[in-house]
Amino acid sequence: MNLQPNAIPRLAIVVPCYNESEVFPFCLTTLGSYLNGLIQKKLVQPDSYIMFVDDGSKDDTWQQISAAAKQNPYVRGLKLSCNKGHQSALLAGLANATQADAIVSIDADLQDDIEAIGKMVQSYLAGYEVVYGVRASRQTDTAFKRMTAELFYRMMTVMGVKQVFNHADFRLLSQRACAALLEYHERNVYIRGLVPLVGFPATEVHYDRKERTAGVSKYPLRKMIALAMEGITSMTVTPLRLIAFSGMGVGLVSMLAMAVVLACWVAGYYAPGWGLVIIAIFFATGMQMLCLGIVGEYIGKIYLETKQRPLYHIEEKDGFTPHNSSTIP
Numbered sequence: 001m002n003l004q005p006n007a008i009p010r011l012a013i014v015v016p017c018y019n020e021s022e023v024f025p026f027c028l029t030t031l032g033s034y035l036n037g038l039i040q041k042k043l044v045q046p047d048s049y050i051m052f053v054d055d056g057s058k059d060d061t062w063q064q065i066s067a068a069a070k071q072n073p074y075v076r077g078l079k080l081s082c083n084k085g086h087q088s089a090l091l092a093g094l095a096n097a098t099q100a101d102a103i104v105s106i107d108a109d110l111q112d113d114i115e116a117i118g119k120m121v122q123s124y125l126a127g128y129e130v131v132y133g134v135r136a137s138r139q140t141d142t143a144f145k146r147m148t149a150e151l152f153y154r155m156m157t158v159m160g161v162k163q164v165f166n167h168a169d170f171r172l173l174s175q176r177a178c179a180a181l182l183e184y185h186e187r188n189v190y191i192r193g194l195v196p197l198v199g200f201p202a203t204e205v206h207y208d209r210k211e212r213t214a215g216v217s218k219y220p221l222r223k224m225i226a227l228a229m230e231g232i233t234s235m236t237v238t239p240l241r242l243i244a245f246s247g248m249g250v251g252l253v254s255m256l257a258m259a260v261v262l263a264c265w266v267a268g269y270y271a272p273g274w275g276l277v278i279i280a281i282f283f284a285t286g287m288q289m290l291c292l293g294i295v296g297e298y299i300g301k302i303y304l305e306t307k308q309r310p311l312y313h314i315e316e317k318d319g320f321t322p323h324n325s326s327t328i329p
């Protein structure tokens with residue numbers, strides 16, 4: 001790969017926040033001093049900044065963000081009008097990370113190792129435009145989350161979706177890669193499936209994921225399943241194809257069964273076997289309903305895409321002006 005080194009970037013760190021009142025003070029001070037360290041080391045420009053996106057929190061997260069943006073020149077706050085979900089909040093942050101040369105996205109609970117940000121910037125300076133944060137281990141996740149996540153990644157790979165294993169939404173994008181990502185005008189967003197489609201020189205940075213410092217996960221099983229469904233249906237039509245194949249398979253089996261029944265009839269052997277018939281009816285009905293459900297899921301997605309509804313609305317902005325070019329004291 002022929003890499004062209006990049007100049008020292010103005011870095012924007014985008015942090016989506018939903019009901020993160022407990023975590024926010026820790027997140028602000030930790031990220032703030034880390035960013036300051038990067039500036040001291042001359043890895044990023046002095047006018048780099050952190051942008052917190054409040055995803056319609058019900059607690060005082062926005063009040064805290066807004067106060068921090070008024071006090072600190074390196075903090076910007078963006079408030080969405082209501083809760084739109086992590087993916088939309090992240091997109092809102094990326095779209096509003098103006099004048100930044102490189103943008104890092106990270107979760108507010110800082111479970112992802114912030115030291116990896118420095119390594120991402122080093123990779124950017126070397127010429128990479130997409131740097132994926134990859135979890136070296138998932139020891140802090142529950143066995144259930146580990147297992148389901150692994151199963152999901154494998155399933156996506158089998159279905160032909162290019163995705164970086166053990167990478168969530170902790171990554172660095174160059175301004176060019178970010179602009180390219182924003183050109184995907186999809187309602188049905190699964191960012192970690194879209195980024196590999198953008199292209200540009202890409203690399204990985206490995207880190208160990210920590211426990212949440214405070215508060216509880218904002219990704220309960222319900223949201224995890226919704227994200228997985230979004231991921232599958234937005235990235236691949238393989239499930240629809242599988243339905244057709246399984247239909248052919250069932251068709252073949254039924255032909256085989258017909259041959260057996262015919263042979264038994266010719267041989268004069270008659271078995272009542274009504275239990276079997278009932279099981280077969282229920283099984284076939286269940287399969288049909290499942291297949292219809294999958295088809296329905298895709299039709300639903302087409303319906304939502306055709307509406308082209310906006311993904312989010314911005315209610316308030318703080319810290320964007322007038323001190324957005326000053327340095328960290």
Ligand code: UDP
Pocket residue numbers: 015016017018019020055083084085086089106107108109111216217218219
């Ligand atoms: N988040 C968000 N909107 C939501 C749910 C979550 O912006 O509707 C944010 C949340 O504040 C955090 C990030 O997305 O910064 C990831 O959430 P969390 O850490 O709870 O997920 P987990 O690490 O448990 O998968």
Ligand code: MG
Pocket residue numbers: 107109111212217
């Ligand atoms: Mg987390």
